[in-house]
Amino acid sequence: MKKSVFLGALTLAGLAAGTAMAQDxxxxxxxxxxxxxxxxxxxxxxxxxxxxxxxxxxxxxxxxxxxxxxxxxxxxxxxxxxxxxxxxxxxxxxxxxxxxxxxxxxxxxxxxxxxxxxxxxxxxxDGQGFMVPKDLGVSSARELSGATVCIETGTTTELNLADYFRVNNMEYEPVPVESFTEAQTQFLAGACDVYTTDASALAASRASFENPEGYVVLPEIISKEPxxxxxxxxxxxxxxxxxxxxxxxxxxxxxxxxxxxxxxxxxxxxxxxxxxxxxxxxxxxxxxxxxxxxxxxxxxxxxxxxxxxxxxxxxxxxxxxxxxxxxxxxxxxxxxxxxxx
Structure with a gap:
């Protein structure tokens, strides 16, 4: 009985200490x-x-x-x-x-x-996807071998891109960018054939274009992006x-x-x-x-x-x-x- 009371006291003390720590x-x-x-x-x-x-x-x-x-x-x-x-x-x-x-x-x-x-x-x-100009004439990411790709540095998309092209035995030329805004600017200026990032960001980007119908988000999702x-x-x-x-x-x-x-x-x-x-x-x-x-x-x-x-x-x-x-x-x-x- 004494042991039970003692353990109960320790439990209460622990709860009190936990509350104090929470507020500190x-x-x-x-x-x-x-x-x-x-x-x-x-x-x-x-x-x-x-x-x-x-x-x-x-x-x-x-x-x-x-x-x-x-x-x-x-x-x-x-x-x-x-x-x-x-x-x-x-x-x-x-x-x-x-x-x-x-x-x-x-x-x-x-x-x-x-x-x-x-x-x-x-x-x-989310998951990583690809966007291309409609007039590039491709309907799948598997058709992108040899493409130039705008890619934001320091991101999982940069690593996923390398993995995807390697697994599928394709080549690409990266066009490094520092931000979402720079990626959009470079892509619209034709500095790269492809823009890759999270599919949600591609949708957000495409929605802001003056001519969104001129661009296509390809069907492939190549990663998990929680x-x-x-x-x-x-x-x-x-x-x-x-x-x-x-x-x-x-x-x-x-x-x-x-x-x-x-x-x-x-x-x-x-x-x-x-x-x-x-x-x-x-x-x-x-x-x-x-x-x-x-x-x-x-x-x-x-x-x-x-x-x-x-x-x-x-x-x-x-x-x-x-x-x-x-x-x-x-x-x-x-x-x-x-x-x-």
Whole structure:
């Protein structure tokens, strides 16, 4: 009996210590003290992250930044955006220049383990594709031997391209570029026959062309590109905050909680999962070192996952992406949040 009581006391002490550690997160403290979240984003990929007409960053990835700011600071607009090229994005995160990277970044073994990043989830399941001018007269990537290819350096697409051409015994001439914008410019200027990157970015690029009908995205998808936000290794509480901010948007869509009805549902429902998500029951916020309405702030200010998808990159936007793999698991997709309990 004494041993049981002693172990129980240790368990309670451990829980208390865990709560204290959660609230001592160095990144969380820095963000709260600063009053803004520093978020690294793509300099300009329409639909995902790009300045609007007034110079404000908007997009599907930008909404991840906004969600974290809403959770931590109660204000989705309290974000300082840092446009980062592929070449410098990991350095900016590691150095502390940004608190979070939400920049269409593929989760890979080396980026996770060797570069000491913590990927906190996937907000878009993608794959690498190819785009060519229609008048090039090709209908398959297998017909591209000898082509010049615009490729962004420092990316998984660069490595995937080399693997694909090697496996298929084809030759190509790389045309290195530093950014999405430069790739578009070079491709449209005829500096390369082919532009290759994530299929979602190809759709975004093509939608911005003056003559999108003059370009074709080939059918081959040659890689898995799970894209998602990431933080530095070593601050587990901050990783939890970003992870569960994304999960809150995903779970909200699954349970029908939207920016329009979240405040009303926060009065209490018959669904315990919704109640915990919105802070009506339990103390999930305190476990993160946040207020209990952290997820409610995300949903009311940013929207759920589906709302963000449809607003920024869905079929009724210029980017025009179908949900596909990014549908909820209940609709045959891969989007799935662990339980809020």
């Amino acid at each position: 997160s160095s990144t969380l403290a820095a963000v709260k003290d600063r009053g803004t979240l520093r978020c690294g984003v793509n300099p300009g990929t329409p639909g995902f992250a790009a300045p609007d007409a007034s110079g404000e960053f908007v997009g599907f990835d930008v909404d991840v930044c906004r969600a974290v700011a809403a959770a931590v600071l109660g204000d989705s607009e309290a974000v300082e955006y840092t446009p980062l090229t592929s070449a410098v994005r990991f350095t900016a995160l590691a150095s502390g220049e940004v608190d979070l990277l939400a920049r269409n970044t593929t989760w890979t073994f080396t980026r996770d383990v060797d570069l000491k990043n913590t990927f906190v989830g996937v907000n878009y399941y 894209l998602g936000p990431l933080v530095r290794h070593g601050d587990d509480n901050w990783g939890d905050i970003v992870r569960w901010s994304l999960n809150a948007m995903i779970a909200a869509e699954e349970y029908g909680v939207t920016s329009a009805n979240a405040a009303e549902l926060a009065n209490g429902t018959d669904n315990p999962e919704i109640n915990r998500l919105l802070g009506v029951e339990g103390e999930l916020g305190a476990m993160l070192g946040l207020e209990n309405d952290w997820a409610l702030n995300i949903i009311t200010q940013v929207g759920n996952y589906g709302e963000s998808f449809e607003k920024n990159i869905g079929e009724n936007t210029p980017v025009g992406l179908a949900r596909g793999l990014n549908a909820q698991w209940t609709e045959g997709g891969l989007i799935y949040s662990p339980p809020f309990r």
